[in-house]
Every structure is written in C-alpha cells, then in structure tokens.
Amino acid sequence: MYGKKxxxxxxxxxxxxxxxxxxxxxxxxxxIKKGFSAIGFSSHAMLPExxxxxxxxxxKAEAYADEIRFLAKKYSDKIKVxxxxxxxxxxxxxxxxxxxxxxxxxxxxxxxxxxxxxxDGSSVAVDLSPEDLLKGIEEHFSxxxxxxxxxxxxxxREMVTNFDFDIVGHPDLVRKFNLKSPYFxxxxxxxxxxxxxxxxxIAESGKIVEVNTGAISRGWLDDAYPSLxxxxxxxxxxxxxxxxxxAHTADAIDCAFDRFNSSEEWINFHNFAPLKH
Ligand SMILES: [Zn+2]
Ligand SMILES: [Zn+2]
Numbered sequence: 001m002y003g004k005k006x007x008x009x010x011x012x013x014x015x016x017x018x019x020x021x022x023x024x025x026x027x028x029x030x031x032i033k034k035g036f037s038a039i040g041f042s043s044h045a046m047l048p049e050x051x052x053x054x055x056x057x058x059x060k061a062e063a064y065a066d067e068i069r070f071l072a073k074k075y076s077d078k079i080k081v082x083x084x085x086x087x088x089x090x091x092x093x094x095x096x097x098x099x100x101x102x103x104x105x106x107x108x109x110x111x112x113x114x115x116x117x118x119x120d121g122s123s124v125a126v127d128l129s130p131e132d133l134l135k136g137i138e139e140h141f142s143x144x145x146x147x148x149x150x151x152x153x154x155x156x157r158e159m160v161t162n163f164d165f166d167i168v169g170h171p172d173l174v175r176k177f178n179l180k181s182p183y184f185x186x187x188x189x190x191x192x193x194x195x196x197x198x199x200x201x202i203a204e205s206g207k208i209v210e211v212n213t214g215a216i217s218r219g220w221l222d223d224a225y226p227s228l229x230x231x232x233x234x235x236x237x238x239x240x241x242x243x244x245x246x247a248h249t250a251d252a253i254d255c256a257f258d259r260f261n262s263s264e265e266w267i268n269f270h271n272f273a274p275l276k277h
Contacts, residue, residue: 010253011040011084011167012110012210012244017064018044019054022250024071030250032078039253040082041068042110046094047087047101051115051123056085058103065104082107082275086169089159091117097163108274110210111159112169116152126152126173130181145184149174153194157201166274167242168202170212170225179221186227195230203237208267214246217255224260240267 013027014020022030024041031039043064045056056064065083072081084106087096094100096111115123124136141148152174160168172195178184184191202209211231215221226234231241243260247253 007038008034008036008254008257009038009040009243010036010245010247011038011082011108011242012042012086012169012212012214013039013247013253014043014086015041017041017056017060017067020248024068026250027247027253028071028075028079028081031253032075034254036079036253038080038082040084040108042084042086045085045087045101046090048095049090049093051088051090051093055088061085061101061104065106084108084110086110086112087165088115089113089155089163090115090123091155091158093123095163096159096165098165108167108272109165110167110169111163111165111207113152113155113159113173116148116155118148118151124148127176130177130183133177134183146190149184149191150194153198156198160202160205160207166208166272167244168207168209170214170246171198171202171209172226172230175225175227176215176220186229192229195233199230199233199237199239202234203239208240208242208272209234210244211241211260212244212246213256213260214244214248216259217245217247217252224256242267242272 015022015024015027028039043056050057068083075081085101087109088094089096089111096109114126116126118124118140120140122140124140125132137143137145137148156171212225243257243266245253245255
C-alpha cells in the first residue's frame, strides 16, 4: 500500500531551468504539501556537446546546481532535496557519464535517449511529435520503423554498458506515440527480441530502471515506461525500480503513483547508493 511500503519521493522532475513550467522552489513546496520525504531535480542536460538551447550547458549547469543546493539547505528541516540531471546520450555528442558532469557533482544521473543516431549521421527526435517522428524515419531510416526502433534499443544498450550513471530513464520511450498514433506492433517478435536484449544489458550493468509515469500525465499513454511486458523481463533479471513521474509541473510530481506503488521491487531512496552521503 502506498505510504506503508514506499516512501514518497520522485527523482525525475523538470523546472524552468529546462522545459518545466514551475520553479524548483514551487516544486519543493508542492512536494512538502503532498507529504514527500524527498524530491530530486533532473534538468535536461547535454554535455559536452550541446544540441539544444533549453538544456543545461556549461555555466548554466553550475548556476542550476547552486540554486538547487541553496534550496536544499533552506528546506532541509522539511524535505530532502537532491540535485541530479537527466543526461542525454547522443553518440558522438552528449555522454551521460559522471566524468562529464564533474563541475556540478550531481547527486545522481538519469541516462536517457531522446535522439536516435541514423546511419547517415543525423539525429531523429524520439518524442517531439508523431509527425516529426514519421518524417525522421522516412528521411533517415528509409521508412523502416523496425530499423529505427532497433537502432534506438542498440543505443540504449550502448548507453547502459558504456557510461557511469545511475537510473535508466524511460527505456522504451519509442512507445510514446504508439497508443494515439500506432506505428508498430509491440507484440511483434523483433520488438520482443529488442526488449530481451536490452533487459539483459541493463541487468548486466547493475543500473536501476525508473518506472516513469510522464506519458500518463501528458495524456500520451495509459501505462508507464517501461511497459508491463518490459517490466516483467527486467524483474525476472533482478533489476530494481524507482518510481518517477518525469514531472514538468509542480502538480504532476506524483501523477499516477497510486497505480504503481505495490507491484514492483522498489528501491527505497535511503538505500539508493548515489544518495548515501
Ligand atoms: Zn526524458
Ligand atoms: Zn525527463
């Protein structure tokens, strides 16, 4: 049951430092009101190579960390506040690795793939819009959805295997548009094969996977990332989960948490190694 088995916490939140709507302080106040024990901030970050204007870049990253740490002290008697990043993996560009973010020493790092590198060297955005995605697949993957999705999962596996970070972010983000604008069959053998290979790589890496309710709060899916089938594969391999909402507003920090609280092997943040200091 919620509140008995789990401590209320969320480590995947976005604020006005990137594409979130509310300030970190507004998110902290919302977390206190909702009875959270801990709240972690995970601003989008792309270092060393910056591809976008709304993610943390050198200079901005340090100012972000300073503000979160100032707020952590200010609210220390009410809630634990952690400073993390959601770091992109873009092959040949951004790396979600502790060494890349040394200047801000994040309390934890979420590693995420939002851009899939195509054979022609361009990057296709996974979660911008169904129209942009299909255009990207048409232009850079010769129209092959299977080739695009296999490349996405290959990039996920490269990421979890090669970099030092803590939480695997929304590992099947390719499903985002598949309820409202279906473009592949999640039961097809080639898709299951990718899930199995990726679950193996994640288990091997020892990393934690987030159960991310962000697509529910934004109305894209009626299920979390990873899907139930993917969660089963991960659980069978001993992978542990942490519940996150990928909130882009102060109010969405516990969106749909009540639907997932008792079904998984949750990591209690007190036992979450990166935060033990
Ligand atoms: Zn993300
Ligand atoms: Zn996010």
